Amino acid sequence: MDYKPFVKIFKSIHGFYMYDANKNEILPISDESYHYLELLEKESGQLGEMIPKELEDLKKQGYLAPARVKRIKHPMTDYVEVILARRMKKITLQLTQNCNFRCKYCHYTENSGGQRLHSQKRMDIETAKAAILFLRDHSIDMDEVYIGLYGGEPLLEFPMIKEIVAFAKTALEGKKIQFMLTTNAALMNEEIIQFIEQEQINLLVSLDGPKEINDLNRVKADGSGTFDTIIEKVKYMHEHHPKLFKKIMLNVVMNPSHDYDKILNLFRDYPFLSKIEVTPTIVDDTGAKEKNVYAEQFVSKIRYYNFLTYLSILNRFPKEDLPVMLRQRWSRIKEDIDEFHGGTLLPEEFAPGGPCIPGENRLLVTVEGNFIACERVNEISDCMIIGSLEDGLYFDKIKDLLNVAKITEEQCKGCWAFSGCTICGKKADENGKLSAEIKLQYCSNTREDFMDKLKERVMLIEAASIYDQASII
Amino acid sequence: MKKAVLYPFSADHTALLKYWDRYVSDYEIFKVVSPLGSGLCGQDAGMADNRENMGIRVSESLNEVLPDVDALIVPYVSREMGERLCLVDQMKKIAQMGKEIICCFPLTKRERKELNKICSENNTSATYAYDDHSDIWKQVLFKMSEITAPVIFVGGIFAEANNFEIALSLADKFKKDGYKVSAVGIRPEYNLLGFHYLWPLAEFVDGQVYDKKISTLIKLLNGYLYGLSIKENLDLLIVDVPGGLIDTPKYPNESGVYAYLLSQVIKPDYTILTSLYSQAGEADFKVLFEEIEKRFGFEAGCLHMSNKYLAVQESEYIHSMKFGYMPIAQLYNETPNFDIDIPKYCFIDENQLKKAYQDILYMLTGEKS
Numbered sequence: 019m020d021y022k023p024f025v026k027i028f029k030s031i032h033g034f035y036m037y038d039a040n041k042n043e044i045l046p047i048s049d050e051s052y053h054y055l056e057l058l059e060k061e062s063g064q065l066g067e068m069i070p071k072e073l074e075d076l077k078k079q080g081y082l083a084p085a086r087v088k089r090i091k092h093p094m095t096d097y098v099e100v101i102l103a104r105r106m107k108k109i110t111l112q113l114t115q116n117c118n119f120r121c122k123y124c125h126y127t128e129n130s131g132g133q134r135l136h137s138q139k140r141m142d143i144e145t146a147k148a149a150i151l152f153l154r155d156h157s158i159d160m161d162e163v164y165i166g167l168y169g170g171e172p173l174l175e176f177p178m179i180k181e182i183v184a185f186a187k188t189a190l191e192g193k194k195i196q197f198m199l200t201t202n203a204a205l206m207n208e209e210i211i212q213f214i215e216q217e218q219i220n221l222l223v224s225l226d227g228p229k230e231i232n233d234l235n236r237v238k239a240d241g242s243g244t245f246d247t248i249i250e251k252v253k254y255m256h257e258h259h260p261k262l263f264k265k266i267m268l269n270v271v272m273n274p275s276h277d278y279d280k281i282l283n284l285f286r287d288y289p290f291l292s293k294i295e296v297t298p299t300i301v302d303d304t305g306a307k308e309k310n311v312y313a314e315q316f317v318s319k320i321r322y323y324n325f326l327t328y329l330s331i332l333n334r335f336p337k338e339d340l341p342v343m344l345r346q347r348w349s350r351i352k353e354d355i356d357e358f359h360g361g362t363l364l365p366e367e368f369a370p371g372g373p374c375i376p377g378e379n380r381l382l383v384t385v386e387g388n389f390i391a392c393e394r395v396n397e398i399s400d401c402m403i404i405g406s407l408e409d410g411l412y413f414d415k416i417k418d419l420l421n422v423a424k425i426t427e428e429q430c431k432g433c434w435a436f437s438g439c440t441i442c443g444k445k446a447d448e449n450g451k452l453s454a455e456i457k458l459q460y461c462s463n464t465r466e467d468f469m470d471k472l473k474e475r476v477m478l479i480e481a482a483s484i485y486d487q488a489s490i491i
Numbered sequence: 492m493k494k495a496v497l498y499p500f501s502a503d504h505t506a507l508l509k510y511w512d513r514y515v516s517d518y519e520i521f522k523v524v525s526p527l528g529s530g531l532c533g534q535d536a537g538m539a540d541n542r543e544n545m546g547i548r549v550s551e552s553l554n555e556v557l558p559d560v561d562a563l564i565v566p567y568v569s570r571e572m573g574e575r576l577c578l579v580d581q582m583k584k585i586a587q588m589g590k591e592i593i594c595c596f597p598l599t600k601r602e603r604k605e606l607n608k609i610c611s612e613n614n615t616s617a618t619y620a621y622d623d624h625s626d627i628w629k630q631v632l633f634k635m636s637e638i639t640a641p642v643i644f645v646g647g648i649f650a651e652a653n654n655f656e657i658a659l660s661l662a663d664k665f666k667k668d669g670y671k672v673s674a675v676g677i678r679p680e681y682n683l684l685g686f687h688y689l690w691p692l693a694e695f696v697d698g699q700v701y702d703k704k705i706s707t708l709i710k711l712l713n714g715y716l717y718g719l720s721i722k723e724n725l726d727l728l729i730v731d732v733p734g735g736l737i738d739t740p741k742y743p744n745e746s747g748v749y750a751y752l753l754s755q756v757i758k759p760d761y762t763i764l765t766s767l768y769s770q771a772g773e774a775d776f777k778v779l780f781e782e783i784e785k786r787f788g789f790e791a792g793c794l795h796m797s798n799k800y801l802a803v804q805e806s807e808y809i810h811s812m813k814f815g816y817m818p819i820a821q822l823y824n825e826t827p828n829f830d831i832d833i834p835k836y837c838f839i840d841e842n843q844l845k846k847a848y849q850d851i852l853y854m855l856t857g858e859k860s
Binding site for chain 1: 499502525526527528529530531538539541571572575576740770802804805814815816817818
């Protein structure tokens with residue numbers, strides 16, 4: 019009888035390893051065991067008499083089990099109603115669909131008809147208030163809630179923002195409220211800045227690099243660049259409102275066709291930007307006609323800076339000398355360092371990692387009062403519309419999104435990267451429906467990413483031993 | 492009997508509301524008020540921790556109910572929450588109206604002095620629940636004494652899960668059967684209900700160690716509990732053990748430190764382990780019970796399953812335990828069928844509480860109620 023252990027083998031420059039998918043654990047193995055498993059993987063044989071003793075011992079300890087998940091069902095499926103009735107954490111209010119920018123990579127500037135476009139539609143204040151009350155009534159178990167102020171460009175609706183903040187403070191009395199304003203900063207003036215500072219609103223400002231890079235994509239309606247406007251406002255906050263400035267998060271949307279060092283020049287030219295939190299992302303090309311192109315100068319330099327980040331984690335390179343855009347990655351690696359902790363076998367009924375509970379952490383409320391799974395998905399896609407202020411939440415659709423792996427059940431059940439999967443409904447959306455075909459297109463990259471993560475972990479363990487820094491692992 | 496309003500009411504105070512009238516005869520909780528943002532206003536108080544109706548509606552405006560009451564009861568809430576609600580200012584304002592203040596909110600010395608002053612100027616009084624009038628511990632500070640009264644520990648496996656309610660409900664049952672019983676814990680409300688706020692441990696939890704020595708604290712706690720058992724001639728002492736017993740590295744709890752301390756102070760005759768709502772199976776619980784026995788030296792007597800659950804994703808994200816509440820009815824059906832080899836109950840359910848009481852009484856005394 020075939021015995022297929024649910025494992026993935028891989029090598030590093032110093033040794034051989036096995037990732038046990040059931041236990042979500044990485045184990046060093048001998049050369050002999052590695053080759054035995056390699057053969058088994060290729061020929062789907064049996065763990066027979068020739069099994070290396072090491073593997074036999076591991077088997078006795080519960081490793082190398084052939085068990086796979088039998089049915090895809092997210093463990094929270096039966097609790098969705100309770101969680102969304104009492105533990106809703108955040109709503110993001112789409113205050114307007116209008117924007118004073120026309121960024122070229124923005125889906126709302128141009129698309130083939132599958133998404134909305136910029137428009138004059140704006141949220142009615144009564145809709146905003148109803149959304150806040152909805153959050154209140156669905157967050158009984160939360161002592162802290164988040165309200166996102168989003169657009170388009172939300173500052174086009176500054177008077178409404180003032181009204182919303184005042185209303186929320188009364189309606190949510192007793193709760194800690196965090197407001198998050200996502201803005202291009204172009205409309206900032208002293209009055210707005212003072213208000214934001216006074217109300218302790220968190221700011222997320224986008225700037226995609228130095229002028230020559232930023233202005234290639236981030237342009238105004240007349241086609242002129244936006245860099246000078248944004249940097250002037252950010253600089254003003256730095257000079258006149260240092261307390262607020264420290265709370266700004268800078269979102270750098272990187273186009274990977276550029277040289278990474280050129281993007282980093284932003285922080286060389288404007289050193290004060292290094293004082294704030296920077297979140298680098300890559301242009302989201304999910305569903306886009308034109309896919310990202312990765313320049314050699316982008317990829318190779320990211321690899322080099324990753325190398326410096328590893329050295330920094332191993333206390334062999336000063337953290338403060340890392341490029342500011344690597345700081346977040348540094349923290350994430352430190353955070354994930356004990357991720358592969360081992361456990362019991364995967365249960366018979368389970369779901370791959372990836373989806374969050376739609377509506378729990380980042381429900382988008384559109385100008386019309388529709389509920390969208392989050393602000394990152396296509397808001398006119400039927401499968402992403404999970405309710406409305408009028409109708410409440412559509413639990414069937416929420417459960418479909420939560421169990422998106424159901425549409426690729428057979429593939430998911432046998433996938434060694436089950437626990438490390440990051441695919442959510444967004445990557446299965448095809449014209450408003452969850453599509454297996456579309457979702458499967460992302461599997462190969464997702465598995466590669468997960469393998470990179472495993473190798474990164476192994477590399478850090480090995481390097482920690484070489485550098486005598488075992489305590490960090 | 493004077494009428495009182497309980498404010499600010501939340502899930503942490505359902506047990507206080509449920510058992511108040513069994514222990515306090517001077518004040519009736521006539522109204523409960525929650526902050527507007529709680530989402531509880533206009534609903535039955537049981538909604539706070541998703542239990543069955545408690546028969547009292549949560550009001551949204553403290554000002555509206557004040558004319559109908561004689562006193563304000565402020566249950567324990569954190570300083571952070573108190574500051575968000577301007578609780579101290581509210582208490583002062585209400586004292587100026589001549590209402591009595593019964594306060595479990597941790598006041599600074601200055602705030603307390605100011606509140607007392609306002610109360611005396613307005614011919615009313617403030618009761619501060621943290622005050623210990625027992626004066627029992629000083630008698631036996633320098634040696635460890637054996638406490639002869641049976642002792643029940645109520646301890647959360649990973650976190651507190653209805654410990655306060657279990658202590659109050661069991662004490663109530665034992666009292667009704669004529670036993671002299673007391674309960675101790677780090678909630679100041681224990682003092683209000685005629686039990687004891689275990690201030691030496693509470694202050695340790697808050698970061699103070701007497702004489703900078705743990706051994707001093709152990710002797711102090713032992714002296715306190717021994718003195719209490721003698722002074723009140725106890726037939727039974729219930730100890731509400733703070734913190735979780737088993738450590739949870741991803742969202743640190745107190746790693747069993749307080750339970751270990753208490754296990755060096757006093758040996759329980761019976762232990763009720765309280766569990767957050769869980770889908771864990773027999774094998775998982777078996778491992779946990781064995782671990783607890785090895786760490787603390789006491790066996791699990793029975794398991795209480797709470798409807799309080801750990802919000803895992805958020806807890807991992809912020810590295811701190813956050814909770815939610817499952818509908819209680821679901822739990823009532825599930826708990827008796829839960830497959831482990833020690834008795835399991837949900838003490839919130841009156842029928843299961845009765846059964847648990849019978850079993851515990853029999854275990855401790857060989858008698859039936």
